[in-house]
Amino acid sequence: MKLLVNFSRGKGRKPIIAQAVRDTGVLITVERAVIDSSEGEALIDVPDDQCRLVRDKMTSLGADVRILEHGITFNESECVDCGACISICPRDVFSFDDEFRLRLAEERCILCGKCVDACPHDALTMPL
């Protein structure tokens, strides 16, 4: 399960992810992270049965944590099955089936948003 973690460094720099790993013993995969001097956002992947444990730990350390139930939002009626998204995606979320119909492996999505710009037909959007 994927968690979106937002943290502010206003109250001093805290090793939130490292501490959550140490305290919970859950191994966290950081899928992507954008961190600058004052704030940061990380998308992490944790085993489904431990995701609440990690969320609660990180929340207590001062982070905003949201469980992401879904990957990129796909509007099938706008899609024309061109495949512009396929080679753009860093996680191989998109592929064609035998009939050249676009298929999504949503569980692989790390919500990087690269496909949103690449889709000529506005069929892909970031979930709210």
Added chain:
Amino acid sequence: MRKSIDQINERIRDGNARVVTAEEMPKIVAELGEDGALKEVDVVTTGTFGAMCSSGAFLNFGHAEPPIRMERIWLNDVEAYGGLAAVDAYIGATQQSETRGEEYGGAHVIEDLVAGKAVSLRAISKGTDCYPRRTITTELLLEHLNQAIMCNPRNAYQRYNAAVNTTDRTLHTYMGTLLPSSGNVTFSGAGLLNPISNDPKLRLIGSGVPIFLCGAPGMVVGEGTQHSSAGGFSTLMVTGDLKQMSQDFLRAATMTGYGVTLYVGLGVPLPVIDKEVVRATAVRDEDISVDLIDYGIPSRNRPALRKVTYAELRSGSINLNGEEIRTSSLSSFRRARQVAETLKDWIKAGKMELSLPTRSIDPKRVVRPMHETVKTPRVLDIMDRNIVSIGEEEEIRTAALKLLKGETNHLPVVNSEGRLVGIVTTFDISKAVANPGKANLVRDIMKKKVITTTPDESVDVAVRKLEQHNISALPVVDGNNHVVAILTAINLGKLFGRWLK
């Protein structure tokens, strides 16, 4: 053996015609041989569905009361060409909205009309004795228009070169998003289903030939603009009734960072009149190759890195210099198939009969570049040849003195062979002075990644480099990476005096 077009049409009328798609044809020819296939098959349907920027529609609105001679016309804030008498307009697919930019354009207006949505018309006029009205605003549906005739100057490209980007930044092109360092390849075209690839000598496709256009019966007008059959890049000008078209085969699109375009579904039915048609329609994806072009080069003459076939491109990845690179199609092969299948159903149901061209398209035409009479300014026209440079082993203090003496803000850094290895700016030196540390030599503080230009480069291209990298000077280098001049924002000022009169 030969079959006449009349014989084929008679079989269509009788419901006995054997119609297959161009995708089925290679196998049929392999099984039955050319003679057998000629006897067996009457019509081969083709299809393509992809971005065709050179598209649009003529619209007639009828007269208002009091009447207006519309001079400038906007549909949903997208300007349509109004230099066509009083109440006609041509809405071009790539024209962008004046309020919404690249997210909405002429293609969207066309799709909205086809989808049955209301479109807002706004027009102005100077007013004449016969047309006194000066402004008009009204909401229109497609059904309110007298005529809505799609007329696309350049559609159905026979094939299209594939695109890659060898630079170190992402490019946004009409070939979609191109990742840096050859991170992906994009391509367009239906390959073995493409109409002209099944009739490369244009024996069957020409003026007056019936076609499938965006779900409606349409017609080939004739040779398309930029038509270049000698190089394998034939195009068609086509027309059809917008009122009969369907959103399934007509879609507006935006190539991010490039602009608006229209996805058009187009198919041509080919009568199988002789063995040459059989041979041509047996074409496979493996037989059709295009160049893989480096879009990182901002010139008309972009280098081709290799030849690739549609079979390779459609497989999902291609090999470039030993690396597998993923491919993305920009056109839809699934919809191209649907075009060919729908056309097949039409003909089997007797809804469309075929005809040979009333006027042929020149199969030897070659497209020429633009004839330019005014030279565009090049870097050598405005660059500053009085360059002050510095060696990488010099002290920072020497660099500071040189900058002061040369009254410049940029010092190209050269190695012992005189080749460019870096650049230092007054900013770099100020930083080194403000934070004294280990740095002592120019080498320690210079920026090693230098963005350069060449004397022959167009000033427009050099200016894009300055903007993209947010810098104010470019060393001008020759083929050996020797600095021959420098181009700064100050030099650009010369343009105003010399070129922009």
